[in-house]
Amino acid sequence: MTQDVTNRDHALALDEQDPLRELRDEFVIDSPDVIYLDGNSLGRLPQATRRRLDQVIGEEWGRDLITSWERWIDRPYQVGDLIAEHLLGARPGEVVVSDSTSVNLYKLASAALDARPGRRAIVTDDDNFPTDRYILQGIAAQRGLELRVLASDPIHGPSPADVAAVLDSDVALVCFSHVAYRSGALLDMAAITRLAHDAGALMLWDLCHSAGSVPVRLEACGVDLAVGCTYKYLNAGPGAPAFLYVRRELQDRLRSPIWGWFGQRDQFAMGLEYDPVPGVGRFQVGTPPILGVSAVEEGVRLLARAGIDQLRAKGVALTDYLIRLADAWLAPLGFEVATPRDPQRRGSHVSLAHPEAYRICRAWIERYRVIPDFRAPDRLRIGPAPIYTRFVEVYDALDRLRRLVENKEYAEYDATPARVT
Amino acid sequence: MTQDVTNRDHALALDEQDPLRELRDEFVIDSPDVIYLDGNSLGRLPQATRRRLDQVIGEEWGRDLITSWERWIDRPYQVGDLIAEHLLGARPGEVVVSDSTSVNLYKLASAALDARPGRRAIVTDDDNFPTDRYILQGIAAQRGLELRVLASDPIHGPSPADVAAVLDSDVALVCFSHVAYRSGALLDMAAITRLAHDAGALMLWDLCHSAGSVPVRLEACGVDLAVGCTYKYLNAGPGAPAFLYVRRELQDRLRSPIWGWFGQRDQFAMGLEYDPVPGVGRFQVGTPPILGVSAVEEGVRLLARAGIDQLRAKGVALTDYLIRLADAWLAPLGFEVATPRDPQRRGSHVSLAHPEAYRICRAWIERYRVIPDFRAPDRLRIGPAPIYTRFVEVYDALDRLRRLVENKEYAEYDATPARVT
Structure with a gap:
């Protein structure tokens, strides 16, 4: 297993070792091309439900x-x-x-x-x-x-x-x-x-x-x-x-x-x-x-x-991995990690601050099928849910985000939120 | 069409003339032997729902x-x-x-x-x-x-x-x-x-x-x-x-x-x-x-x-029919109509008072598969829902109720409600 977090094989290896990996199959996942990172806003539908x-x-x-x-x-x-x-x-x-x-x-x-x-x-x-x-x-x-x-x-x-x-x-x-x-x-x-x-x-x-x-x-x-x-x-x-x-x-x-x-x-x-x-x-x-x-x-x-301790362990690992990728790829693009770096002081989601967060969020969803959350005024909130999110999804999502921001693909989107209601 | 309300053909004729009769098919009715007269407590499941x-x-x-x-x-x-x-x-x-x-x-x-x-x-x-x-x-x-x-x-x-x-x-x-x-x-x-x-x-x-x-x-x-x-x-x-x-x-x-x-x-x-x-x-x-x-x-x-005016008209007709049958069959057995007789002064359900209402209610449900409601201290509450209840159901339900009370088939049931919770 490579220790280079920016290598996709590292993510695949983490998934391989994940004791919860089979629980993902307990959920309805009808759009496998979508990377869903908003389970902390609305969780996925379990098959049993x-x-x-x-x-x-x-x-x-x-x-x-x-x-x-x-x-x-x-x-x-x-x-x-x-x-x-x-x-x-x-x-x-x-x-x-x-x-x-x-x-x-x-x-x-x-x-x-x-x-x-x-x-x-x-x-x-x-x-x-x-x-x-x-x-x-x-x-x-x-x-x-x-x-x-x-x-x-x-x-x-x-x-x-x-x-x-x-x-x-x-x-x-x-x-x-x-x-x-x-x-x-x-x-x-x-x-x-x-x-x-x-x-x-x-x-x-x-x-x-x-x-x-x-x-x-x-x-x-x-x-x-x-x-x-x-x-x-x-x-x-x-x-x-x-x-x-x-x-x-x-x-x-x-x-x-x-x-x-x-x-x-x-x-x-x-x-x-x-x-x-x-x-x-x-x-x-x-x-x-x-x-x-x-x-x-x-x-x-x-x-x-799954067990809450296992869920917590995976939540720490997912957010840790996300923060490492953000440091490697996104910090140079103007992102700041706006979540505690000490895993003992954070839950299972990570916020990244960026002045263009709103437009970036729109573009990430619409061009790259990655679904995070935007939170006012300037946060991308990314919630990998321990029970169904894969490490490789975190990898792919942040890889797309990096590309999107490098190429300023968000420029065509409105800079401020429309009212939802 | 016979005008004798105690003749079952009268009920069948009323159903035949009912402009809402086809709407019953819009509901899930999986136990056709059950006569459900509690739609004013929990309505039936529509197929569309x-x-x-x-x-x-x-x-x-x-x-x-x-x-x-x-x-x-x-x-x-x-x-x-x-x-x-x-x-x-x-x-x-x-x-x-x-x-x-x-x-x-x-x-x-x-x-x-x-x-x-x-x-x-x-x-x-x-x-x-x-x-x-x-x-x-x-x-x-x-x-x-x-x-x-x-x-x-x-x-x-x-x-x-x-x-x-x-x-x-x-x-x-x-x-x-x-x-x-x-x-x-x-x-x-x-x-x-x-x-x-x-x-x-x-x-x-x-x-x-x-x-x-x-x-x-x-x-x-x-x-x-x-x-x-x-x-x-x-x-x-x-x-x-x-x-x-x-x-x-x-x-x-x-x-x-x-x-x-x-x-x-x-x-x-x-x-x-x-x-x-x-x-x-x-x-x-x-x-x-x-x-x-x-x-x-x-x-x-x-x-x-259905239209609320049609529903109202059928609600009046159903409760009117119910009260007539109660007068004919149940008054001699100790029941009193505890709902206004003037249709302009009542909604779509009828309460019958009887000192043994609780046990009668249990027996009606368990022996005759008729589901009304009991309301303290001595009421059978009967709610025919205009959108899916048939006149013949009212007939059959009250016919069974009459038989049940005539034969004191409720005697084996507890006289007072157990706590539901």
Whole structure:
């Protein structure tokens, strides 16, 4: 095996040695000429999910109709337990599949603030995912609280020291993304959670970019609250329902602001007074989306087969390889690696900054069939998904990118994003 | 054609004359021996939806991956417009598909209260659907408001006079179900909305049991706000996303309590400050569930083919027929019709009260393959869906029910519901 990373044989050798290489066949790959590097935005369709959805649609819904609710009613909990066990380092009964990440964040942040009456501040950072910031802004505005937004390092995100500097006895809630959506920075969950607790605050983690790509240790870190999505590394499909986690010891002390009937004790008695179930189920609201919940189950089972430690090892290897190629080929073309170089400090995606990132992104997609993501203002975000991305895809994608930029093939594209909506 | 309703030929003749009879073939009916009378809880699977979901899963997600967001991003609005036009009597841009009914009710009720500062009361009724009552209880508790819960007539629901009696200048919001989930009572939307407005309050209707079964005239009635689900008469599948309506003139004055990124102007700029889009889209929150939204589209297209006025006419005929058979066969066995007899005052389902309703329900399902719903404490709820239920199914179902009760075949079943969860 050659040690020259810029030789394609090196990539082929890495694929050959990859213990997860056969899992790629578990996914629908109908356009083999496309190199898909956006699994951290929308994961691929597993074959098993296609079969499962066909069965849920045709048999559970189409044939068995309302009687399927006997099976469906516990599914958000069952799938929550799977996520807890295989991906989050959490205990049974601590995770439930429900709503969207944004709605879950709203519910948990509101509940946390109610549990810290008198405290007037929420802490987050300016590189936290937009919806997290907006949700917290809305809650702060409604309650007249102070939102302390750390100006975080754009590559490494907030360090424990940065966080410590804004914590005091007025802080009720601390909320960060475990892996930053843009830079890929992986925060120190244990240290930051400890700091929040030392200040008497509750800690809420957004796991959207870490669940399924890096091991999460919610119990070991003593995390209070967490939310995350399932359409990225969990491969559950566009807009599949999110999950939420509430530490067991806190559950019965917290109450959702949205008192829905799926959180009601003895739900079908349809009693007059709201009386929330014990446990994490009180954070359910309306009728759970069964197709989506079932897709989450299949996605998690596939990740469980791979094993989160294997996925993490491959994620580190893929991003390491990507960064080496970027250093060799792209740095001379004006690209900068905008993701931590220390693998212990990053998740499974890499951002490259370039002043022409938007046009380059368009050209990469349209001329070379490579699909990354653009993130404002100047980032190419490249997310090789450990469960199905090959090293040779990373090689070929960056090779095409180099050619494209060398030849300025992006010049014909608009320099600024059109509005998507 | 015989005029004797208790003669099965009468049912067959009604089916023969039914202008919607061919639409039944548009649904998956894999167990023809089952008589399904719970379409008002979970509608059947349309053939077109099965095909469409297969395409959305395999092609849009599996093959086209993230690039499909160009198509998906507007789908919640497009399907909202379809619902508005064909089912709700609302204008384009007034309806969007989003979240669950419960979450939508929370968003709209909260926004309404913010728009009526200083007013301290919310009005609803004790037979409103449980989640509506719980959501409003939660909001009232959080804000220290008074929840005025009308003790409504269990068959006819609150009349305009009942509502007028509790309205005053302290009421910010009035919220009822257009068709009551249990009795099937259809409220006078125009009159009650007018009363709410006369008192200076905003009016929020829950359309879960009316959308797709009775014509709704939101614009003509000057309704401010509405929510509704899609897994009943819209046949969009278990836990499919709900819709919400905000009257055009109000949209830019109202703000969701949940500031999600799908309600953000220039969403993918991912700017620091929340700045909601103009229009109904500001009530979107997280990433919309695309499978569910697509299923809603197919369900609505099918209802549009039938036409809401035709559906209503058949709904009246089916429930009328059902009530006549109940009078002839079931009244002597201790059943009471617990639904308005005046077709102008009911939706498309009928409740029959019987002290042994729970056991009868179990026996009807297990021994006779008829699927109704049980609703606490003593109701059999029977929902013939105009788009696919045949008159002869109503005949056969009630014929079996009569036999079952005459022979006390329910005696071996438990008299009280086991907890479903």
